[in-house]
Amino acid sequence: MNRRTVLNYFLGSSIGATISAIVYPVIQFLIPPVVSEAAQSNVVAATANELPPGTAKIFKFGSSPGLLLRTPTGDVRAFSAVCTHLNCTVQYRADLEHIWCACHDGHYDINGKNISGPPPRPLEQYEVNVRGDDIIVSKG
């Protein structure tokens, strides 16, 4: 085994190793990850039957919480759950049929309009579409 052969093997194997070091991450990249969807601004907030009338649920919308509400009359509405006063997370009070902020007793009606307490503005409202079994919320 002369010097040249050794060098050739060395060159060949190191280039081969480099190529593997490139190909391995690429192959891994191509395999879809476990969580197969990106977080969206089109969110499936709930299934159609999950919310009986007069109840609500908090869901993740982008980087902040949203409130999905089914009114006593059966309408589905979605709002940003971030209170317009000092950013606490609001909740639905079925006893009052108001959206309520626990921090300083702010009240919004079921249209998201601020009706009492410190909140200065209504809640941002989102668009709701029912597609088959899913309730899909998107920014208007």
Added chain:
Amino acid sequence: MSSTPANSLWDWFDKRLGLDAVSHLAREKEVPVHRHTIWYYFGGMTLFLFAIQAVTGILLLLYYRPSAENAFESVQFIMAEVRFGWLIRSVHSWSANVVIGVLFIHLFSVFFLRAYRRPRELTWISGVLLFFTTLAFGFSGYLLPWNTMSFFATKVGTEVAGVVPVIGHFLLRFFRGGDEVTGATLTRFFGFHVAILPAAAMALVGLHLLLVQRHGMSVPLRDEGRSMKTMKFMPNFFLRDLMGWLIALGILAALSALFPWELGEKADPFAPAPAGIRPEWYFMFMFQTLKLMPARLGPIEGEVFAISAFGLAGVLLLVVPFLDRAANRNQPNSFLKFAGCIAVIYILVMTLLGYRG
């Protein structure tokens, strides 16, 4: 030749593709060796980095979503969930910056060596067009993550397009896909970035490489006609090229692992522009020039003047081979050399100022 499996395979393809002619060319190609040989490597380096952009770009295409609602989230997904997504994306972003830097060096080294002279004028022109194409790649790609910085940088950049005299308004609407920067802009930039510009780039690179092979490597003027030492392209020059490429790969890997490219915050068109918007470094010198322009220069608005000046500079760059008559007479051209130096210094100073200020 001995009938090893490799040789039989080669034979099979050769009979069908005429490979022998190609390998003959490669083996015959010689590279002159002189004081300025080092600049020869920068063309190949640009090509290598360009290839990296193409490969990583195609991989990113498998997960990226080009709409205002989903773009940011899809990039976040690539960074956080996809295996080695952080690596592919960071390499793509870092390499974009490195390729433009190397491209600048390649452009100026060819300029100062006056390699554009007869018979290489078309090589130069295709190269300058490639330069513009690469800048367009950078500008269009920057918007795609749809974060605050990129949104506002695009807003400012396309605003500048609107300043061009006569066709400014048309250009602005053409680039933005409307009057404002919106999801339509994103989709349009995406189309530029993954289809139109790559098609143009492929054509131009093909032409550029073809012409380089046809005319061989240019030598410095003073060495023209003289016989000089050469090295074989295959394997000597190529192996040296390879060393450079491997080192570049290592640098990109280190940058990506240690300084992964930022994600930022999702763009909110209704929020006010954040303080300190600036374009990527390769546009900084133009941005800084605009900032320093006075409101009016005589009868012309400062902005219009600056844009027109840059436009003129671009055109002059394109036609340099035809301006440098002295080169065809084998004479020095101190004016062009001086102009080139001024350009380099101007770009460096303005870029630095842009980051200081």
Added chain:
Amino acid sequence: MKDCLKLVLAWAFFSLVAEATVFARQASTATDTCVGCHKDLAESRLSLPVLATANDVHTGRGLSCASCHGGDASETDKKRSMNLAKGFVGKPAAGGVAGFCGKCHSNATFIKSFNPSLRVDQELEYRTSVHSRRLAEGDTRAATCISCHGHHDIRAVKDTNSRVHPLRVVETCGRCHVDAEYMKGYKIPTDQLPKYMSSVHAETLYKKLDLSAPTCNDCHGNHGAAPPGAASVSNVCGTCHARQSELFQKSPHKPVFDGLGIGECLACHNNHDTTHPTDAMLGNDKAAVCTTCHSDGAGFSAAGNMRLAISRLVEEIGSADEILDRGTRLGMEVSRIKFDLNQARNHLVDARVVVHGFSPDLLDTAIKPGIEITRKARQQGIEALEEAGFRRKGLALALIVIGLAVLATYLKVRDIEKAERRAIIETQ
């Protein structure tokens, strides 16, 4: 026939006079002799009020001197214009001010013609106040309408220059209540203003300009001003802090505090200097308010338990945060995890409210979900850090591989060129 005519003429005359008076009242801005005469008087006591009315909210609505002071604004003669028979009231005495203003402001029909949403019960409320009662006993130091609203340059409450705009209420009430000399003899303190200005309410009002933050009138009432009774303080605070009030009403503290006559919320939070509450207020150490009454027994251990529970959640949030920050510094994408961790902060806010039920078991139900979230975030943060480590190890490996490849290439080139040089020498 002649009698009929006389009757008709008399009726015509009186109705004309009535018309003229009413007309004069309504058009007093156009033909107002009060203003015309008083504005030029040398005595400032008589001229300044007139000049001040230029900014008055009443002037802007077509009302003028005679609308309040009575008299005849069309007469230039002093006696005939300031005619007691025409209802002239000069400067009303302190005890008569409420009635003076109430003449219009308690008249629903009259006020509605200007602004249907204005209240008309201010005078009624005022009569219930401490100020009115003292005035009735003959104390002329007590506040009347004009003490707060001013007299001739009264502005709407929403006007930032009004003396009763939310941002200026403290200085209006403070003008009397902070003046130790003025308040001599009353058994109430005069340090409310500096105390209030140190409170979180004042900070919210003046620094954050949140006009929904309470000032004097929001707790004490404005026209019916009186300090809330000890048993009803929680109701007052509860108008905004509804949950805390609700929980307190059901807590073991309520009957005890009421029985002892201790103001419900004030006992721990103070009334005017309501500073931002801290976790240190809860617990067993000397700095805690609990130890003011509790030194052992069930209450003492409950306080200790609750403090521990809250501190634990705070610590867990802090440690998860720290790990995530480290991840961010190492370039990892942890924004999603950080968002989830924020929910734990919401739970912490919730827990600090639930404390007011003074039941460790109740508090646990608020703390538990928060702890779960921090655990998950911490776990994911550690995974992110591990991933960062993996990347660095991977990088090291890749760099070694690439380094070897560079070395191999270099050696190969050197070898080839050495051979070439040797070949050239040999052929020479």
